[in-house]
Amino acid sequence: MTETSLAHFKRHRFPAEIIAHAVWLYYRFPLSFRDIEDLLAERGISVSFQTVSEWAAKFGVKFAHQLRRRSRGHFADKWHLDEMVVTIKGKKYWLWRAVDTNGYVLDALLQSRRNKAAAMRLMRKLLKDQGTAPRVMVTDKLRSYSAAKSQLMPGVEHRSHKGLNNRAENSHLPVRRRERRMMRFKSARQCQRFVSAHGQIANLFLLHRKYLTAADHRQLRAHVISTWREIASSIGA
Template identity: 55%
Template sequence: MNEPVSYKRHRFPPEVIAHTVWLYFRFPLSLRLVEEMLLERGVVVSYETVRRWAIRFGLEYVQRIKRKRPSRHDTWHFDEVVVSIAGEKHWLWRAVDQDGYVLDEIVQARRDTKAAKRLLKRLLKKQGCPPRRIITDKLGSYAAAWRQIMPRVEHRSHKGLNNRAENSHLPLRKRERVMQGFRSPGGLQRFVSVFTAVHNLFVPFRSRRCALATHLHRLCAMAEWRTAAGVAA
């Protein structure tokens, strides 16, 4: 069981810190915009303080957020997207399930079979059980990795079937433009680890998007966020 988040040696109340981290990862806001929004509410902090809080507390919060339970009936969709970091190409490999829930993502320097195998192995370890089916685009690296890692799982390779994984990149692409890119592969990996967990928590599954269900989902998500951060409602 995770220990409560420690706010020792921080002069601001935990509620302010938790709200700041939520603003930064939940919405496409720059550090300076978060600073301005806090100032409007009478909280005077620098954008550097916002950045430090995001790094210091972001991962601690998401480690306390409940993950969706895996099932052998799940379908995993895979895709990879290029991200330019300091003028060099890197690839963000991502897996999502049939509901659009991001299962895992990993930043890698290559787009080959070794990289695909690494994602599949990591995902199997994290989920604890294989899916019913995997869906990928026509990239041959997926087929090669599938034959070595999970040959008994049904594999469908078709670009038209993989829109769910491709669309999952859009929130990060929007954020990338606001942040004007990422400085390092490690920085990108740390950011997406929190950003994706927050997105998973607050964005309802595709099957639950009527107005009332969305409203209730967000209320529950906010309550879970406060619990993870260890702050009062």
């Protein structure tokens, strides 16, 4: 264990390495807080699932913020936008999501409406965060996208077809799996906080393995893990 790994976050008695590992387990795999408690216990680390929950909520957003800053400007210029329904305490919400053509999550935004105003809010956020407009935008046939795009990005090519948007639809699957594992989201705030962190952390570990040799995959995975540890060690509390 290196000197860096022994660093502590302020006001936390566990080393930063352990906290970062617990947060990584939660956002990287479809595990519950109790699952992570057991995994840590097997390694001789006694920590409650409530503490793991607090770590995930506090540090997940911070790690995601660092990853978002690093990745700005590195996404493809073809964006796929889509929305899925999420039911929270009997109320229907819409989770709007944007990914690039390589499957990297650009952003996810939970909203109570599925209309032009909601589409515009997502697009404004994307333009602000990415700093540039896409070359091509791909959506399903929801007319709200066309109305919002014509006002915010009139010069961008828009392809509206259900069959062209599988990239965005597939990006919803990890969240659906987590939603089932968590027995639904407990609040809109919890849902937004989770998807904001989950998308950026998932981007870091999206390696497109089928295009890599075994040696290249191991090298890239080692680099990704090193990046994660670097980010975790640089976060204060």
